[in-house]
Amino acid sequence: MQRILFGNHPTQMRGIVASIDDRRYEASFAPLDAVDLARFDLVVPLRVEQIAAARAGRTVVPDDRSVALCDDKLAFNLWLIDAGFGDTVPTLLDTRPTVFPYIRKTRRGDFGHGCRMIRHPGDDDGDDHPDVFRQRAVAGADEYVLHLLRIGDTIRFHVAYRYDMGQPLGVRGAIDRPASITPADPGDALPICTAILDALDYQGTCCFNYKREEGALRILECNPRFGGSLVGVVSEYLDAHLAAL
Structure with missing residues (x-):
């Protein structure tokens, strides 16, 4: 039986308990900065703010630079453009767009917090705060997530x-x-997102959210953390993570 310590998360903990193979894994949840991490075979942060504390335990997590870049949606978009991946980025707009629809976002936040779809003139309150930016909306009912675990120079797990x-x-x-x-076949999203992580020398777990526009990949964001829909295959993820250590 291998002991796994997860950080606290109000919604993901229940799903992990329901999905994990409890014949092989003993799951615990706690604030990661308040526990002796050496007692556990693997430490898995579930929120961005838990990553720094997790580094004291047995795990692979992204460094501060990668976390800061991916956690800042605008900075990550600009980095993608500068790094040669600009064709995956929906067009960034100025503070008074005239093309609709577009999405107004805060630079940080998850679970849709800080995001608002602007469909018509007058829907936007004109907030010019530096933490707010605007971006062309990608239409389509289908949205995708690609979870990746990169350790060393190899993708150890993806779904x-x-x-x-x-x-x-x-x-x-x-x-x-x-x-x-x-479940979905990532198609060309897998090699493209792998190339992005290679360029970042990203280590650890992340999830890309994206859409398709006439077949072309449009990246919405990259979260530098364990994503919610990973809970259903948490045992397979743990298998891969532990094997890579």
Whole structure:
């Protein structure tokens, strides 16, 4: 029996308990900065703010630079453009766009918090705060997530899912929930996202959210953490992570 310590998370903990192979893994949850991490075979942070504390335990997590870059949606978009991946980035807009629809985002936040779809003139309150930016909306009811674990120079684990949002301009998160979630073939998203992680020399777990536009990949964000839809295959993820150590 291998002991796995996860960071606390209000929604993911229940799913992990329900999904994990408890014949092989003993799951615990705790604030990672308040526990002796040496007692566990693997430490898995579930939130970005838990990553720094997790480094004291047995795990592979992204460094501070990678976390800061990916956690800042605007900075990550700009990095993609500078690094030669600009064709995957929906067009960044100025503070007074005249083309609709577009999405207004805060630079940090998850589960759709800080994101608002602007469909018509007058829908935007014109907030010019430096933590807010605007970006062309990618229409389509299907949104995808690709979970990746990179350790060394190798992808050790990956799995993709399709979210049917039931509407072309949904903002997945607390307000707009998917009608269904099904496994997906990532296709060219896998080599492209792998190349992005190679360019970053990213280590650890992340998840890319993306859409397809006439078949072309459009990356919405990259979260430098364990993603929610990974809970259903958590044992396979743990197998891969432990094997790489």
